[in-house]
Amino acid sequence: MTHFYAKTKVCYGEGSMDNLKTLPGKHVFIVTDAFIAKTGFVEEVKSHLSMGVLCTIFDKVEADPSLDTITIATHLFMKSEADIIIAIGGGSAIDAAKAIAYFSNHADLLRQPPYLAVVPTTSGTGSEVTSIAVVTDKKNNLKIPLQDDMLIPDLAILDARFTRTMPSSITAATGMDVLTHAIEAYVSTKTNIFTSIYAETAIKIVFKYLPRAYANGDDMEAREQLILASCMAGMAFNNSGLGITHSVAHSLGGLFHIPHGVANAVLLPYVIEFNGFDSGFQYQNIAHCLGLPASSMDEGTNNLLKAVRQLNASLDIPYKISDLDINKDEYINHMPAMVNNILQDICTTTNPKKPSYEDVIRLLQKAW
Numbered sequence: 001m002t003h004f005y006a007k008t009k010v011c012y013g014e015g016s017m018d019n020l021k022t023l024p025g026k027h028v029f030i031v032t033d034a035f036i037a038k039t040g041f042v043e044e045v046k047s048h049l050s051m052g053v054l055c056t057i058f059d060k061v062e063a064d065p066s067l068d069t070i071t072i073a074t075h076l077f078m079k080s081e082a083d084i085i086i087a088i089g090g091g092s093a094i095d096a097a098k099a100i101a102y103f104s105n106h107a108d109l110l111r112q113p114p115y116l117a118v119v120p121t122t123s124g125t126g127s128e129v130t131s132i133a134v135v136t137d138k139k140n141n142l143k144i145p146l147q148d149d150m151l152i153p154d155l156a157i158l159d160a161r162f163t164r165t166m167p168s169s170i171t172a173a174t175g176m177d178v179l180t181h182a183i184e185a186y187v188s189t190k191t192n193i194f195t196s197i198y199a200e201t202a203i204k205i206v207f208k209y210l211p212r213a214y215a216n217g218d219d220m221e222a223r224e225q226l227i228l229a230s231c232m233a234g235m236a237f238n239n240s241g242l243g244i245t246h247s248v249a250h251s252l253g254g255l256f257h258i259p260h261g262v263a264n265a266v267l268l269p270y271v272i273e274f275n276g277f278d279s280g281f282q283y284q285n286i287a288h289c290l291g292l293p294a295s296s297m298d299e300g301t302n303n304l305l306k307a308v309r310q311l312n313a314s315l316d317i318p319y320k321i322s323d324l325d326i327n328k329d330e331y332i333n334h335m336p337a338m339v340n341n342i343l344q345d346i347c348t349t350t351n352p353k354k355p356s357y358e359d360v361i362r363l364l365q366k367a368w
């Protein structure tokens with residue numbers, strides 16, 4: 001059976017914040033990070049809640065939220081007896097909010113799961129529409145993706161004004177995460193006609209608008225397009241799964257704390273090379289959609305590869321893993337564990353080419 005499931009009410013454009021006035025509950029638990037707490041975004045969200053709604057704020061989410069932080073926040077949430085969670089932030093705050101909903105539901109099965117609303121501030125992870133929450137086990141340096149349909153948010157408000165404050169480096173990294181979601185969804189073993197339409201549109205938007213948003217963070221047309229692309233890529237990969245770019249990025253993130261989007265951006269060209277002929281037809285299609293010469297699978301794949309490398313270079317993203325802040329000896333020492341984690345990562349199951357242990361070693365060596 002092939003399926004496409006999309007549960008979230010997605011709102012964008014003028015007046016979309018007004019959806020907060022009619023939330024089905026009386027007490028809101030806002031989940032955000034320390035930076036966002038200082039931007040005035042929380043006050044803006046609160047100003048749209050209806051009169052009399054109580055508010056509790058948890059603003060201590062760190063990048064790549066840890067199980068420790070989520071445990072503390074889950075206790076506070078349960079004690080507050082709030083019935084709505086609103087996440088305001090990037091993937092870290094959104095995933096933390098989703099994990100709080102998940103763990104509180106498991107701790108007390110009689111409790112109704114909270115209504116989950118999300119206001120993303122990066123474009124981004126697409127987490128506002130996915131059934132995944134990535135949490136980090138800091139003791140074992142592991143990123144663990146929780147997956148459950150109850151984690152899919154009920155409401156996503158895509159207001160590009162909230163992404164305007166992103167510095168260019170975060171704009172670049174999060175935008176390349178969108179591209180990686182879309183390309184991996186497009187070539188995945190579970191791709192279908194619905195996911196490929198969302199993925200294709202997201203890919204075109206990223207190539208056209210990410211360089212503009214990177215060059216000028218106040219380019220609101222570009223910001224608006226990118227927040228839509230991020231959500232569309234999320235819809236696509238939530239249904240089709242991802243690929244080994246993400247499996248490697250999870251490993252690099254857990255062990256060396258490389259930002260998720262940066263890790264994906266650096267790895268993506270190497271994974272396109274690795275998958276090569278196994279998804280050449282889809283890579284050829286993507287190249288074709290982008291208006292690149294693609295008269296054969298090889299020509300299409302090579303031109304897509306070149307275009308991704310050029311996009312990375314225009315965003316000042318490093319060319320290889322050794323250009324990131326990683327010690328070579330540590331990288332070599334961790335390699336066997338990394339390979340095992342990559343092979344076991346849920347994203348590897350939908351990669352178009354099934355990698356062997358030796359394949360992953362070669363990929364990690366080549367990308368270094």
Ligand SMILES: NC(=O)c1ccc[n+]([C@@H]2O[C@H](COP(=O)([O-])OP(=O)(O)OC[C@H]3O[C@@H](n4cnc5c(N)ncnc54)[C@H](O)[C@@H]3O)[C@@H](O)[C@H]2O)c1
Pocket residue numbers: 033035036062063064065089090091092093095121122124125126127130131132133134143162163164165166167170174177260261
């Ligand atoms: N759940 C999913 O489906 C999914 C998909 C992909 C990635 N992820 C996870 O999401 C996390 C990454 O999320 P992210 O890339 O959005 O980054 P993030 O949420 O970790 O934020 C990165 C930094 O950007 C800052 N920031 C966020 N919005 C800003 C704004 N508008 N202006 C200025 N600064 C801002 C944050 O304060 C933080 O310092 C990772 O843990 C990754 O594993 C989840």
Ligand SMILES: [Zn+2]
Pocket residue numbers: 125177180181246260264
């Ligand atoms: Zn991602």
